[in-house]
Amino acid sequence: MKDLSVEEKQTIGKLSNDIKVAILEAFEMRLKEIKKVEVEAKLANEFFDVTAPASTDTKTHLHPITAVLRQVEDTFKRMGFDIFESNEVTTEFFNFDSLNIPATHPARDMQDTFWLE
Numbered sequence: 001m002k003d004l005s006v007e008e009k010q011t012i013g014k015l016s017n018d019i020k021v022a023i024l025e026a027f028e029m030r031l032k033e034i035k036k037v038e039v040e041a042k043l044a045n046e047f048f049d050v051t052a053p054a055s056t057d058t059k060t061h062l063h064p065i066t067a068v069l070r071q072v073e074d075t076f077k078r079m080g081f082d083i084f085e086s087n088e089v090t091t092e093f094f095n096f097d098s099l100n101i102p103a104t105h106p107a108r109d110m111q112d113t114f115w116l117e
Helices: 006-045 064-078
Strands: none
16 A cells, blocks of 8 residues: 555545445345344234233332322221321311310411412
8 A cells, every 4th residue: 555656545545445345235234134124024923912911910010109198097097096098178167176276275276277269
C-alpha cells in the first residue's frame, strides 16, 4: 500500500469500503433470515390456545399498606375486637355528643377536626 500512488490508494480504499458494505448487508440479511426461520420453527412447535382460561397459579404479593392493614386488623381481632366498616364521614352528634365529649373539648376545635357542611 505504501508504494501506491494517491489515486490508486483512493480507488482501492473506495473498493474496499464497497466490499465491506456489501459483506455487512449480506450478513444482516442472512441474520434476519435465520431469526425468521427460528421464530417460524418455534411457532410451529408451540401451541397456545387463546380460548383457554388464564393460569391462576402465578405468585402475587399484597401491597405493603394492605399487608400492614391486614396484620393490624388480625392483631385487634385476636385481642377480641371486631372490625366494623362504616361511613368515613359522620355527624357531630355521633362523633362528639353521643360520646359525651363537651363542647369546649380541644378535639372539637377547627384545627383538629375536618368540618363539612
